[in-house]
Amino acid sequence: MENKIYIFGHKNPDTDSIGSSMVKEILDRKKGTNNVEAKRLGNINKETQYVLDYLNLQAPELLEKVEEGQEVCLVDHNEFNQSVEGIEKAKILSVTDHHRIANFETSEPLYYTAKPYGCTSTILFEEFKNNGIEIEKTEAVLMASCIISDTLLLKSPTTTEHDKKALAELEKIAGIDVNKYGLEMLKAGTDLDDFSAEELVNLDAKSLDKNGSKFVIAQVNTVSIEDVLKRQEELETAINKEIETKNLDLFVFAITDILNSNSEVIALGKRVDAVEKGFDKKLEDNKMFLEGVVSRKKQLLPVIDKNI
Numbered sequence: 001m002e003n004k005i006y007i008f009g010h011k012n013p014d015t016d017s018i019g020s021s022m023v024k025e026i027l028d029r030k031k032g033t034n035n036v037e038a039k040r041l042g043n044i045n046k047e048t049q050y051v052l053d054y055l056n057l058q059a060p061e062l063l064e065k066v067e068e069g070q071e072v073c074l075v076d077h078n079e080f081n082q083s084v085e086g087i088e089k090a091k092i093l094s095v096t097d098h099h100r101i102a103n104f105e106t107s108e109p110l111y112y113t114a115k116p117y118g119c120t121s122t123i124l125f126e127e128f129k130n131n132g133i134e135i136e137k138t139e140a141v142l143m144a145s146c147i148i149s150d151t152l153l154l155k156s157p158t159t160t161e162h163d164k165k166a167l168a169e170l171e172k173i174a175g176i177d178v179n180k181y182g183l184e185m186l187k188a189g190t191d192l193d194d195f196s197a198e199e200l201v202n203l204d205a206k207s208l209d210k211n212g213s214k215f216v217i218a219q220v221n222t223v224s225i226e227d228v229l230k231r232q233e234e235l236e237t238a239i240n241k242e243i244e245t246k247n248l249d250l251f252v253f254a255i256t257d258i259l260n261s262n263s264e265v266i267a268l269g270k271r272v273d274a275v276e277k278g279f280d281k282k283l284e285d286n287k288m289f290l291e292g293v294v295s296r297k298k299q300l301l302p303v304i305d306k307n308i
Helices: 015-030 046-055 120-130 137-151 161-174 178-188 197-202 225-229 232-246 273-279 296-307
Strands: 005-008 036-040 071-075 091-097 111-114 205-210 213-222 250-257 262-268 287-291
Touching: 005 015, 015 036, 015 046, 015 071, 015 120, 015 137, 046 137, 046 178, 091 120, 120 137, 120 161, 137 161, 137 178, 197 213, 197 232, 205 296, 213 225, 213 232, 213 296, 225 250, 225 262, 232 250, 232 262, 250 273, 250 296, 273 287, 273 296
Parallel strands: 005 036, 005 071, 071 091, 091 111, 213 250
Antiparallel strands: 205 213, 250 262, 262 287
């Protein structure tokens, strides 16, 4: 029996991370590689669960660590600090990603596909097309959902013409109204009432390292920033606990209004100056309102990273 090849996205998985793992498994099996298996590196969020429920699919199994020599394919990430425990000693066969490349090296050659698109699934969509492989409803809904999620229904500045073209074609195959389905899906992800403050600040958190400074940018989507800020005190307690436990220099928690395309950030840590310098604004009560800012990858990370 052949050893399994695990496919997975980043820790604290979002819809693109989970969906692209599942899509790549489908694509690889259609290409003749049958020993692949999608995995996840964390809990499924409510937005992603909406997609899985719509398709009546089970979430991939949780993967907590990999052994030395385990063959893996990474999607939607490449940085080792965002990946599974033991990744440094795994055999990475491929990467399919739309993020910056950092803290990444391998001992052997690999297939590496990186494109500055709004979504990993857009890259996978093009792989289906380039290989002449039919896209069926299941993978069409998964890829459409990923694109909707990562581009906030094509409103994010990360959106490219490639994403728009892919989503238009996937909408037809999936048999969905993208705007209606997409808004319901995004709204499902904004139901934050059941989460503790600790869970909220870790729901979609990316850990980064720059010039010896360790920082985290976390993000939640909502239809009411004010409702989330009612919990500011407990959120700050949870953030400070993360800073202390992980010896962080900065923790930025972005609360993004998906309807009005704005964000409010809570920033704590000894390097909050990187946020103030980057956006040329002062934090007030540890908060800063950022009009038109919705993308962590394109609008938050580059600014903070440049000033850290």
